[in-house]
Amino acid sequence: MGMIRQARISLLSFCAGSSLILFPLVFYCLPFVSFLWRDLWLAVLLIHFVAVNGIFSAVYVHQKDSYRIVVRAGNLGIVFGLGFLLSLYSARWNLFGWYVMSLTFFHWSEYQITAMTNPKSLTLESFLLDHSTEYKIAAAASCVEFFLESLFLPNMKTLRYVSLIGAVMAVGGDFLRKLSMWTARTNFNHYIQHTKQDGHVLVSWGVYSLFRHPSYVGWYCWSVGTQVMLCNPICLVTYTVVSWKFFNERIYDEEICLLNFFGEDYLDYQRKVPTGIPFVYGYRQLL
Structure with a gap:
């Protein structure tokens, strides 16, 4: 098609x-x-x-x-x-x-992959350009730090191997996120779903057999990787902590819904597969 x-x-x-x-x-x-x-x-x-x-x-x-x-x-x-x-x-x-x-x-590929895999959920918001005020502040802060350090501490921006590691993290993280969207297809949504939609199934194959939330793992890796790539030490620490906190809360809330949708099947999936983000365990409750 x-x-x-x-x-x-x-x-x-x-x-x-x-x-x-x-x-x-x-x-x-x-x-x-x-x-x-x-x-x-x-x-x-x-x-x-x-x-x-x-x-x-x-x-x-x-x-x-x-x-x-x-x-x-x-x-x-x-x-x-x-x-x-x-x-x-x-x-x-x-x-x-x-x-x-x-x-x-x-941002462009977020919209493009959504259009190709889950067109029913497609809106202009799929570009994620209006993700949140905090996201925009974080992006602006990374630019400010990079320019200030480039002007006053230029040698900090010459660590090529560090930048290459960051580039690999960013590219790999974005690829993992898009692959998870492609794998889940109509089961993927940019927003937590509180009501189970018709045709919604538990995706546990492909990259979902490695991580329960590969799209979040990819986004986390991409986010942190961009700051490693820029050799931004302050934003690296900030992005790592703030992103971890965001995904920890997001996964906790999302898994409440997933347990309601899939019950024992999701509980069994939780036991077998990690979230993918260090020290993020999601919502756990024995049924």
């Missing part, structure tokens, strides 16, 4: 926005216009931004729901591309480029 319309729109928009990652190759292959990229790169990027958003507006001006998708997916793609260029051209800020790529891809 092919992708639904929203998934196609999201994919094409993200690709259109991120197409600026091809600019270095294009101008390299066309040396007679390479001066445009060398001397007028900022103007080229601004033209790309205006052109992409202009096309989005022209095509979807009378389709409000579709436009809301393209403006989010397309601009996430643009920022992803800017992160790529930053990582490619700036020795000083390339780690921040990695972070921008990881952050934008995470």
